[in-house]
Amino acid sequence: MAAPHILRAVDAEVLERGVTMRMPFRFGAATVTEARQIFLRLTVEDHTGRTANGYAAELMVPKWFDKNPALSNTDNERQLRRSLEIAVSLALAAKAASAFSIHAELEPQQHQNAAEEGLNGLIASFGLALVDRAILDGLCRLTALPVADAVRQNLSGIDTSTTPDLDGFDVGFFLRDLSPKPTIMLRHTVGYIDALTRGEIKTPPRNDGLPECLEDEIRAYRPRYFKLKVSGRPQDDVERLSAIASVLDTLPDYQATLDGNEQFENEDALIDLIDRIEASPSLTRLRHSLLFVEQPFARASALSVPVSKVARRISVEIDESDGTKDAFLEAKKQGYRGVSSKSCKGFYRSILNRMRVDAWNEEKDGGYFMSAEDLTTQAGIALQQDLALASIIGLTHIERNGHHYVDGMQGASPEEGRAWVSAHSDLYHEEKGRPRLQIRNGEISLETTLRAPGLGINDAAALATFKTLQEKREDAA
Numbered sequence: 001m002a003a004p005h006i007l008r009a010v011d012a013e014v015l016e017r018g019v020t021m022r023m024p025f026r027f028g029a030a031t032v033t034e035a036r037q038i039f040l041r042l043t044v045e046d047h048t049g050r051t052a053n054g055y056a057a058e059l060m061v062p063k064w065f066d067k068n069p070a071l072s073n074t075d076n077e078r079q080l081r082r083s084l085e086i087a088v089s090l091a092l093a094a095k096a097a098s099a100f101s102i103h104a105e106l107e108p109q110q111h112q113n114a115a116e117e118g119l120n121g122l123i124a125s126f127g128l129a130l131v132d133r134a135i136l137d138g139l140c141r142l143t144a145l146p147v148a149d150a151v152r153q154n155l156s157g158i159d160t161s162t163t164p165d166l167d168g169f170d171v172g173f174f175l176r177d178l179s180p181k182p183t184i185m186l187r188h189t190v191g192y193i194d195a196l197t198r199g200e201i202k203t204p205p206r207n208d209g210l211p212e213c214l215e216d217e218i219r220a221y222r223p224r225y226f227k228l229k230v231s232g233r234p235q236d237d238v239e240r241l242s243a244i245a246s247v248l249d250t251l252p253d254y255q256a257t258l259d260g261n262e263q264f265e266n267e268d269a270l271i272d273l274i275d276r277i278e279a280s281p282s283l284t285r286l287r288h289s290l291l292f293v294e295q296p297f298a299r300a301s302a303l304s305v306p307v308s309k310v311a312r313r314i315s316v317e318i319d320e321s322d323g324t325k326d327a328f329l330e331a332k333k334q335g336y337r338g339v340s341s342k343s344c345k346g347f348y349r350s351i352l353n354r355m356r357v358d359a360w361n362e363e364k365d366g367g368y369f370m371s372a373e374d375l376t377t378q379a380g381i382a383l384q385q386d387l388a389l390a391s392i393i394g395l396t397h398i399e400r401n402g403h404h405y406v407d408g409m410q411g412a413s414p415e416e417g418r419a420w421v422s423a424h425s426d427l428y429h430e431e432k433g434r435p436r437l438q439i440r441n442g443e444i445s446l447e448t449t450l451r452a453p454g455l456g457i458n459d460a461a462a463l464a465t466f467k468t469l470q471e472k473r474e475d476a477a
Contacts, residue, residue: 007049008102020404020410021034021035023450025376026262027191029063034057034282034375035061043129053141057465065079065126078121086110088127095103095108121323132346144453147450147454148178151175151351162352178394184443190214198216210404210436223254225239227259227294232264241277255289256289256290257294260293260294262297265402270310274313289313293317299321299323303331304334305334308335317338323345327339333362340370341389347385374387375404376406381438384427387444387446387456391468419458
């Protein structure tokens with residue numbers, strides 16, 4: 001295994017663009033119709049003076065990182081923007097070190113500075129996650145390596161210094177053994193207010209060539225995995241799930257997850273839902289297909305209240321509660337078996353949590369897992385970095401819904417769109433003048449994503465995105 005590469009961050013640029021949902025996206029108590037995506041370019045320099053640009057991007061989804069109803073969508077965006085400002089400032093002031101050592105040095109200060117401004121752990125993680133990915137992307141470009149090779153060689157210097165519970169774990173063996181697959185299965189999200197059949201569509205037809213209901217999605221992409229949003233109201237949820245099952249049960253085979261988005265009052269409410277599902281003949285196939293329930297309880301109490309009763313019936317994982325490096329450790333004590341992987345929470349957090357899964361599954365009870373979840377990840381930099389991460393840690397299916405709720409690479413110039421389609425032709429196709437995600441038989445191809453030197457993205461395509469963003473900034477000035 002090669003020695004960690006030493007580098008430092010020397011320059012940064014942050015840009016944004018807005019996206020509008022082609023249909024409303026409902027999760028928890030929020031309905032999102034538009035949002036802004038933030039982009040980071042970070043220049044890194046090694047000990048010889050060579051430099052490379054690293055990139056990262058993420059959608060600033062309102063009402064997920066902080067669900068305080070008193071805050072507006074603009075307030076939520078301001079919080080996330082500030083988190084990135086803090087992280088970039090810390091990164092530019094950090095001494096030269098390995099990529100992971102920079103992360104380990106910045107993480108406690110990032111969370112402390114964010115907390116002093118009233119920003120929670122998820123928001124603090126957002127800014128650092130972008131910086132970490134940009135540094136790692138730059139490292140891969142300095143070494144001309146795809147991210148999977150850089151991780152297997154541990155060029156970023158990953159160790160257990162931030163996770164002492166993993167002391168004694170063979171990090172080198174774990175990393176060398178990672179074997180990302182060239183495809184990953186799509187898990188399609190069915191939101192609270194999504195139409196299930198053509199007859200349920202109340203709005204005028206969009207006629208944009210993209211699915212407008214669950215039946216359309218199945219016809220177009222043939223997914224075999226589904227994520228079903230539930231409201232925390234067991235009777236209403238059973239009625240909604242029965243309607244969904246009437247569509248899914250036409251498939252020869254499928255598997256599903258439930259997402260509570262913090263809406264269940266307590267463990268008894270979730271047990272009530274499971275009881276009702278098991279008592280309903282129309283939900284027999286759906287019940288057998290269920291893999292786990294994601295974040296049913298509010299983050300304020302989720303890590304302090306046991307879930308042992310419901311966990312005997314179905315596996316439960318945390319998502320919104322995963323705001324710190326030790327959240328999964330705390331969740332384990334309460335009976336949770338799973339944790340989500342999302343690039344917006346941190347590349348290294350996912351890697352270290354995957355190590356925990358391996359270590360804990362050697363214990364007597366086992367059954368620990370990770371899942372790949374989505375935050376309406378947008379085509380281009382954000383999408384591909386998240387796909388690369390999920391593949392590297394061995395996940396076989398991933399919630400992807402950005403292609404459904406947002407029409408392709410929205411806001412891209414024609415030149416930018418062509419650059420992405422040319423560099424990643426297995427992942428995108430051009431339709432109606434913009435790149436759209438390509439899904440065949442329920443699968444997403446990762447071949448060019450995993451082959452590109454960098455963290456999943458072609459350099460020329462990333463440069464084209466930043467050229468468009470810079471030009472639009474100048475036009476608006």
